[in-house]
Amino acid sequence: MRAPSASNVTARESPAPTRLLLPARLFGRPIFYGWYIVALAFLGSMMSSGISAYGLGVFVKPMTEELAWSRTDISLGQTASTAVSGMIGLFIGGLIDRRGGRGLMVIGAVISGAAYILLGQVQELWQYYVVKAGVLTFGMATMGSMVLNIAVSNWFIRRRGRAIAITAMGTSAAAVVLPTLAAWLIDAAGWRTAWVVIGIAVWVVVIPPAWLVMRRRPEDYGLEPDGRRTETAPGDRRAAERAAADAARWTRRQAMKTPALWMLIVSFGLGSMGFGAMLLHLIPYLTDSGYSRTEAAGAFSMMGVSGLISKPIWGLIVERVPARFAAASEFAFLGLGVVAILTAPTLPLMYGAIFLFGVGVGGVITIQETVWADYYGRLTLGTVRSIGRPFTIVFSAGGPVFAGLAYDLNGSYAVAFLVFIGAYILAAISILVTPSPKTPEPVGAALPTERPASAAEAAGWSTRPPSTAGGPGAGPAPASAPADPASGSAG
Secondary structure, three states, X not given: OOOOOHHHHHHHHOOOOOOOOOOOEEOOEEOOXXXXXXXXXXXXXXXXXXXXXXXXXXXXXHHHHHHOOOHHHHHHHHHHHHHHHHHHHHHHHHHHHHHOOHHHHHHHHHHHHHHHHHHOOOOOHHHHHHHHHHHHHHHHHHHOHHHHHHHHHHXXXXXXXXXXXXXXXXXXXXXXXXXXXXXXXXXXXXXXXHHHHHHHHHHHHHHHHHHHHOOOOHHHXXXXXXXXXXXXXXXXXXXXXXXXXXXXXXXXXXXXOOHHHHHHHHHHHXXXXXXXHHHHHHHHHHHHOOOOHHHHXXXXXXXXXXXXXXXXXXXXXXXXXXXXXXXXXXXXXXXHHHHHHHHOOOHHHHHHXXXXXXHHHHHHHHHHHHHHHHHHOOOOHHHHHHHHHHHHHHHHHHHHHHHHHHHHHHOOOHHHHHHHHHHHHHHHHHHHOOOOXXXXXOOOOOOOXXXXXXXXXXXXXXXXXXXXXXXXXXXOOOOOOOOOOOOOOOO
């Protein structure tokens, strides 16, 4: 069976082009609409992955002390949440490809904010599990990293690495601010009030911009990825490979037959096993080591500082070198960081150790999302990611509970941390030997080369190549300002 032509695919999948609400020029310079998507993704990443990754660790001790729970009890909630998130990913991947992420993101923000408020009301362990693994997980899955990174990947090809890196910097921004702010709130008003404040913040920060900005693909509005179609320079092998991968359209059956899919799952699964556990248990490890909660939160925030610094660098690296080499380097930094954390004897050296670990953390989202898009393209990325997500979750869900159990049995995290070091070594080896998948036959055409001029004019955006005055972030210059802007139908 032959693949449908690009024009037929676009006609079937893309909604009628409509106006975009935001201006095509800022401060007199043209701007590609994709950068608005990146700005939204930064905020979404900060309020979803940032809070879930860097928030709970501050609450572990006050919650367990007041409610008489063990750290294994808390960790099981995190593990169950991770597992449920993987299951939800099975269903939303294809939906993102077809409809975009606007509706999902708004609904997810509403539910997530309510779930954080409910966390501040729990009295029994079963209530914590229902809220954490059920309500909150559903909200985070529909407003979080999968939706955000697929949206960004759809709007960028050549600049995908840096765009995803900027998105991921939202998580690092949360790491810098949230632990110290949450610790201050807990000390000042209690952990229950702190959860309520976080829930309200999610509503305020995410819902309005998600509805205003999020759109599915540039083709829905007569635009092109990166703001213009760029020709591959002769001899640019990496760009040619990326262009070929980006043109592919994968079914679930086709993707599941490729060895690369399963090797990526194993590689990133091993890498995520220790990552989630370190995020949850690092602050308790530091306070157990004699540091105050404020000192521990300050040291923990170094992970965010190094992430903010390293993520743009990882983004540029992954645009220029084979993705598997960048991923192996990321795993090496993570492993070395855990070694340094285990051996740091003083607070300043612990700051340095966590900074080193954070350099690896800076590559986690940036590299993983770029690798998946480079290997399987952007047109059916949600479908492919939804296959791998549940399997990867099996690895990452076990890390936090394993670390909690190791502590409860031995009174120390040392055994768990040593296991995580070994997992990072295996992940680096696995990703280095992962081949690129052979594109399905016949290869679906990537994008239509002809677009109705009225689509761009209706949106108030021109598809002319941008002038050099627009700079590296510039996109198409505006045709004219829309007289009566209306929201696009594409999510």
